[in-house]
Amino acid sequence: MIVAEQKPITEILEMVEDYTKILVLGCKGCVTVCNVGGSKEAAILASTLKIAKRKTNKKIEVATHTLERQCDPEYVDEVKDMIDDYDAVISIACGVGPQFLSERYPSARIFPGVNTKFMGGAVEHGIWSERCAGCGTCVIHHFGGLCPISRCSKSLMNGPCGGSSNGKCEISKDVDCIWDMIVRKMTELGRLQELLEFVPPKSWITARDGGPRRLIREELVK
């Protein structure tokens, strides 16, 4: 899923300082799963904004609504009759949501309420970890099912570098050295020999480096 975290409340308050009718718009997709942008979090953010504004004696009206998904025009359409009632919308979906809203409702003032972090999953309750860099050409099967591009700090294809220590990366003791894990896993699988093969420079054409990406599936295009 796409993992996000809420922006600091001070930043959100600063964004919507000049607005009095605010809609907090949640999303039932990834951000609900990672407990940052669902209906529950929308309600909490709305209350927080009201309390903060009350302290400054400013009048404010905050409503909440949660869409099935904000990355789908069909669901984004759902707020067409209500969006004009608000002078600011805080989307707490990933970075895709506020953009789809801005495109669909050009005159609305849309603000991002969360910082989109990465593609990953929950490794423990309350702890999420990155797993994919979206490079567009998956090669994890060559590395024991572990991704060196998203999980090595240097995206080494022929690792590990000389900074691997006690299974940790040189940049931080909180970061696992994925190459240490790859070597161990491939050794256990009896496939270490494969890591001795030179991996040539990767083509980044399919990654973000090739320019903003678009996917067309002819059979699905009406």
Add this chain to the structure above:
Amino acid sequence: MSEYKSESNLEKILKAGHFAFTGECGPPLGANVEHLKEKAGHLKGCVDAVNVTDNQTAVVRMSSWAASLVLLQEGLEPNFQMVCRDRNRLAIQSDILGVYSHGIKNMLCLSGDHQRFGNHPEAKNVFDIDSMQLIHTVKTMRDEGTFLNGQDIDGPPELFIGAASNPFAEPFEFRIHRLAKKIAVGADFIQTQCIYNMDRFREFMKRAVDMGLHEKCYILAGVTPMKSVGMARYMAKQVPGMDVPASLIKRLQGAGKGKVAGEGIKFAVEQIEEFKEMEGVAGVHLMAIEWEHRVPEISKLAGMLPRPKV
């Protein structure tokens, strides 16, 4: 056709069977090259080539190619270091052509310390290719005469290709395989990480010799003399992939006030003496960081002078 790949002094020294001795110089933190020239002056005549570091520890300095040219003007042979952190394959290949056209003949291929260590941790890194792929890039340019895209090069760079090896980083068992991979990809010479744990290095070299790696490539053992007990403790605890045995720290502590640096040099000299006899070791890479003025003394004590002329 020359019998040499690059005709660098370092290559000639190694091919002639001499025990090579390389040094190291960090470029300045500004455009003032006086201190660099002073450091170069200490190394002159003591070493066969001088590594010029490339924004080491991710701290911005004068570019390694520019500082390499300064050394060249001062009459030293540079070993131009290049990291993959700051350049994509376009910049890498154009810099390789650039340095070669100005007379640089040795190049050390590295991945580079992550920018989070350095003084611009907010920077975006590149890592378009890794150190292994950098070795492959230089070899392709030199031996195939083509760029990575297969296009012909008008005047291929005839460089002596170097790579690094850290026998002490983990996973330890894999390190020898990684060295073998670098050699198979095209490294002509290897400079190791600073060695302090001699037992572990002996074991590493034994494996290298068993695998015949020393016959395919020249392996230079890395030596950095300890200046103080504080430095030894810092390296033991703070530098990833560094193995400093407690016995060495104890030995330095035992030297007594004002004598630690001398003991550090004594240990380095003992190491060099052992490396001269160690099977598979073709030379020593002396990284006397901001201690260049002690290099003549260390070289003399280690019996490395005068350097052979080839």
